[in-house]
Amino acid sequence: MGLESVGLKMNNLLLISYLDLKESIRSKWFLVYSLVFGGMIALFFIAGITESQVMGFSGLSRLLLMYIQITIVILPIFILITTVRSISGDRDSHILEYMLSFPISLKQYYWGKLIGRFITVYIPVIFAMILAIVYGVIKGAEVPWSIFFLYTGLLFALSSAFLGIAFFISSFVKSSEVALGIAFFVWIFLLAFIDIALISLMMQERFSEELIITIAMANPMEIFRVAAISLFDPELTVMGPVAYYILDSVSQANFVLLSIAYPVVLGIIFAFLGYRIFAKKDLV
Amino acid sequence: MIDIKNITKKFGKNISLNNVTTRFNGGDSIALMGANGAGKTTLIRMILGYYHANNGTITVNGLDPIKERVEILKHVSFVPQLPPPIKLSVDELLHFVQKSSCTSREMIYHYVNEMSLDIKEHLHKSFFSLSGGMKQKLLIGISAAKESSIYIYDEPTANLDPRARENFYKILKEQSNSSISLFVTHRIEEVKDLVNREIYMDLGEIISDVKL
Ligand SMILES: Nc1ncnc2c1ncn2[C@@H]1O[C@H](COP(=O)(O)OP(=O)(O)OP(=O)(O)O)[C@@H](O)[C@H]1O
Numbered sequence: 161m162g163l164e165s166v167g168l169k170m171n172n173l174l175l176i177s178y179l180d181l182k183e184s185i186r187s188k189w190f191l192v193y194s195l196v197f198g199g200m201i202a203l204f205f206i207a208g209i210t211e212s213q214v215m216g217f218s219g220l221s222r223l224l225l226m227y228i229q230i231t232i233v234i235l236p237i238f239i240l241i242t243t244v245r246s247i248s249g250d251r252d253s254h255i256l257e258y259m260l261s262f263p264i265s266l267k268q269y270y271w272g273k274l275i276g277r278f279i280t281v282y283i284p285v286i287f288a289m290i291l292a293i294v295y296g297v298i299k300g301a302e303v304p305w306s307i308f309f310l311y312t313g314l315l316f317a318l319s320s321a322f323l324g325i326a327f328f329i330s331s332f333v334k335s336s337e338v339a340l341g342i343a344f345f346v347w348i349f350l351l352a353f354i355d356i357a358l359i360s361l362m363m364q365e366r367f368s369e370e371l372i373i374t375i376a377m378a379n380p381m382e383i384f385r386v387a388a389i390s391l392f393d394p395e396l397t398v399m400g401p402v403a404y405y406i407l408d409s410v411s412q413a414n415f416v417l418l419s420i421a422y423p424v425v426l427g428i429i430f431a432f433l434g435y436r437i438f439a440k441k442d443l444v
Numbered sequence: 445m446i447d448i449k450n451i452t453k454k455f456g457k458n459i460s461l462n463n464v465t466t467r468f469n470g471g472d473s474i475a476l477m478g479a480n481g482a483g484k485t486t487l488i489r490m491i492l493g494y495y496h497a498n499n500g501t502i503t504v505n506g507l508d509p510i511k512e513r514v515e516i517l518k519h520v521s522f523v524p525q526l527p528p529p530i531k532l533s534v535d536e537l538l539h540f541v542q543k544s545s546c547t548s549r550e551m552i553y554h555y556v557n558e559m560s561l562d563i564k565e566h567l568h569k570s571f572f573s574l575s576g577g578m579k580q581k582l583l584i585g586i587s588a589a590k591e592s593s594i595y596i597y598d599e600p601t602a603n604l605d606p607r608a609r610e611n612f613y614k615i616l617k618e619q620s621n622s623s624i625s626l627f628v629t630h631r632i633e634e635v636k637d638l639v640n641r642e643i644y645m646d647l648g649e650i651i652s653d654v655k656l
Pocket residue numbers: 444455458459460478479480481482483484485486487525
């Protein structure tokens with residue numbers, strides 16, 4: 161294959177991403193999505209979160225921690241409901257039938273869409289965080305760079321994981337409604353399996369601690385939750401027993417690496433499975 | 445050349461194509477007819493590589509429509525039964541067409557103009573906000589501008605006013621006569637002058653195939 165044809169393939173992939181990006185940015189969900197995350201930061205400042213000092217950490221670190229704790233809960237569902245329909249929706253409405261009557265390979269279409277969507281979901285959450293830093297600096301606060309970079313990585317990983325899951329769902333469901341239903345279920349399920357459910361399991365003492373920790377660590381949402389507080393002094397944060405146990409048994413550096421690598425890999429695996437299904441099934 | 449051998453396509457228990465065998469050669473201009481649900485659209489989608497057959501094989505110029513979709517679709521123009529609600533603007537859609545299939549924008553403008561639609565006025569509207577007839581005119585213009593050897597039209601005149609239909613048939617007459625054209629239609633009298641072959645389908649089978 162010549163260089164030219166590789167270039168052409170890249171071009172088609174980027175073309176799909178670019179058009180998907182443009183389409184998303186114009187859509188109402190994107191507006192709501194950006195407003196939610198930008199608005200959250202604005203609200204934190206208005207509420208004076210950076211000024212108050214609670215539990216030993218203050219200023220921007222505290223604001224970023226609050227931001228990421230809320231984001232961990234709402235970002236997955238945002239990503240799931242907005243992207244779970246990207247392919248199944250195009251199929252339902254026969255857009256796929258027309259667009260794929262042009263010489264675009266299924267690879268280019270699928271991965272192009274995925275990259276486009278990734279940019280759309282990732283940019284607003286990062287942008288909101290940068291907004292916070294900029295405003296904080298103007299206000300004369302100290303910038304907690306290590307936390308900022310950790311969270312940038314965590315949000316990247318979080319977005320990848322759920323985007324992969326969403327594309328996976330999108331590839332096999334027959335209709336968008338079902339896709340939405342499954343998305344909600346996945347979210348609730350993962351949410352339920354963070355500390356609360358695990359503590360009760362632990363208390364029953366019927367399961368070994370290792371098993372419970374493994375379950376906890378398999379859940380990207382739990383990993384994020386623990387990673388988000390891992391840079392803070394464990395004595396000072398309210399983290400719950402599972403988080404405490406994890407941080408106690410794994411070194412911090414390793415855990416941070418794991419918390420970013422694992423969800424990214426998980427996302428890629430799901431996205432890849434989604435592609436396999438997409439390519440194997442009837443297209444329209 | 446499109447070679448269809450013993451193609452069967454089922455959706456669940458429903459047999460949409462039942463052991464269909466036929467061949468379309470260069471120069472064939474075919475009217476594909478039959479009652480609603482006869483399997484016309486399904487046959488077209490098989491040729492375009494959208495469906496996996498339960499049985500049988502299809503080759504388009506010797507290639508497999510699923511495995512070699514990109515190579516095949518470079519030479520295929522297709523207008524669907526209903527224009528889909530594409531959310532891209534007209535400008536973006538044309539950008540997509542140009543980039544993905546090396547079609548010149550001037551040619552698209554030319555043919556859309558032939559369909560008496562001034563698309564330049566609508567470039568920044570989203571495609572789905574155009575009227576039904578306008579959408580179809582645009583898709584027809586695109587299909588004519590793309591240099592293909594296979595033209596597939598799944599009832600594209602449904603939303604067109606009589607004059608636009610005339611324009612459409614005029615464009616078709618200009619097309620090279622070594623290409624394959626496949627029209628799904630319910631109005632044979634309209635395409636009588638254009639076609640040299642009439643195929644009737646019913647219940648997923650070809651029940652008559654007449655060369656004129
Ligand atoms: N994706 C699908 N899933 C399930 N059944 C389908 C699907 N596509 C077509 N069918 C069924 O296959 C049969 C043939 O449908 P097809 O769309 O090919 O008919 P058609 O000849 O194009 O009809 P029309 O003139 O109404 O467009 C119908 O019974 C239809 O219900």
